[in-house]
Amino acid sequence: MATRNTGSRNPERDREIHKEYVEKGTSLRELGAKYGISYERVRLIVERGGISPEQKVRIRRMQSDNRKVKWTCEYCKKRKYLPRSEAQQRRFCDRQCWSLAYRTYTDEQLLMALRWLAIQLGHTPGNKDLEGHPGAPSHALYYKRWGSILHAQKAAGLFPNKRGPGCSPITPAFDGKWAYLGRMTLEEAMKEA
Numbered sequence: 001m002a003t004r005n006t007g008s009r010n011p012e013r014d015r016e017i018h019k020e021y022v023e024k025g026t027s028l029r030e031l032g033a034k035y036g037i038s039y040e041r042v043r044l045i046v047e048r049g050g051i052s053p054e055q056k057v058r059i060r061r062m063q064s065d066n067r068k069v070k071w072t073c074e075y076c077k078k079r080k081y082l083p084r085s086e087a088q089q090r091r092f093c094d095r096q097c098w099s100l101a102y103r104t105y106t107d108e109q110l111l112m113a114l115r116w117l118a119i120q121l122g123h124t125p126g127n128k129d130l131e132g133h134p135g136a137p138s139h140a141l142y143y144k145r146w147g148s149i150l151h152a153q154k155a156a157g158l159f160p161n162k163r164g165p166g167c168s169p170i171t172p173a174f175d176g177k178w179a180y181l182g183r184m185t186l187e188e189a190m191k192e193a
Helices: 013-025 026-034 041-048 053-066 084-088 094-103 109-121 129-132 139-146 149-155 172-183 188-193
Strands: 068-072 079-083
Touching: 013 026, 013 041, 013 053, 013 068, 013 084, 013 139, 053 084, 068 084, 068 188, 109 129, 109 139, 109 172, 109 188, 129 139
Parallel strands: none
Antiparallel strands: 068 079
């Protein structure tokens, strides 16, 4: 009866697998996919290489930090999958979202944005209109500066929206005075202020 060879056919590959698992915390499934072998085979190779209890704790911690979780940008609401450690620290997807989120406006720029949106929509914009339009200042800014969106609408020369369904249409006098805003982008209209 022949004895079974317990050594590996590819000891160099086994050392690479063990090293990558211990040093980088790469998961067994990822290693199996990388080297074209099964998860169970990778587990056996790693066990054969030997791991101390302290190394096991460190590897588990690295793997949980590298596990990807769903993350959402606070400004543009774009969703991505990021490693857990990065997702816990990050608030914005890029420098542009960060600068847009922390952009400061003068009162006149905020009112000009409200007028511009009124011309574009054909009615006095409310909270949902402000939040639904990309690049428009948040309705929270209007609350901070004027106490409510109604006070901001009055300051911009608009008829405030009434409670319930329906929006207040813009008046011909308002449309005549601010009609030129309809030919501009929001950024140009805010620079005009």
